[in-house]
Amino acid sequence: QTHLQESGPGLVKPSETLSLTCTVSGYSINSNYFWGWIRQSPGEGLEWIGSISHSGTTYYNPSFKSRLTMSLDTSKNHFSLSLSSVTAADTAVYYCARGASAPAAAGFWGQGTLVTVSS
Amino acid sequence: EIVLTQSPGTLSLSPGERATLSCRASQSVGSNYLAWFQQKPGQAPRLLIYAAFNRDSGIPDRFSGSGSGTDFTLTISSLEPEDFAVYYCQQYGTTPGTFGQGTKVEIK
DSSP, rough: OEEEEEEEEEETTTSEEEEEEEESSSTTTSSSOEEEEEEEETEEEEEEEEEEESSOEEOEEEEEEEEGEEEEEEETTTEEEEOOOOOOGOEEEEEEEEEESSTTTTOEEEEOEEEEOOO | OEEEEEEEEEEEEOOOOOEEEEEESOOOOOGGGGGEEEEESSSOOEEEETTEEEHHHOOOTTEEEEEEEEEEEESSSOOGGOOOEEEEEESSSSSSSSEEEOOOEEEE
């Protein structure tokens, strides 16, 4: 049974970098699939952030411009998100997800983690 | 990017009734890669339908998806108490993936 679990700081200061990790159990992330991040805030609804393929190709939402970096760590079977220069608008529940068939697919989700940007 | 517009915003129905939810795209969805999700308070979205009409594993057959191109529909044939929730459509045929704003199905 595959399980995805987000982890990282729940509070980040404005202008700093938000870093989250999604640990995958029950499946090897370098075998197949796209591994992505989606966030949900009251003001913006659900927003696709980006994804990384099992071979390491990244697909980013242009809305995040150059602030975003995603990576895979196959030795730890986890993938990560780094979002720099955060503002209060980046406050949201962040979900990691697994998708098949296309980079923006998200068929199976983690439980989500709330990140608040505040000083 | 493709904008998805869901209607209605809220659907007030009784258990046993049929629910019809609409999702309209601003341009054609590539490969009809349109998914429907159900979300309950405090939970992550759960995939119901992928590629417009395919039910995900374990999803009851009262849920069905239809449509192609720019117009898609999720139908719940007979509402069960556990079906009252918010439903989102998502297109994943083109990056960036985009979501609709959601339809809340509430108990009348």
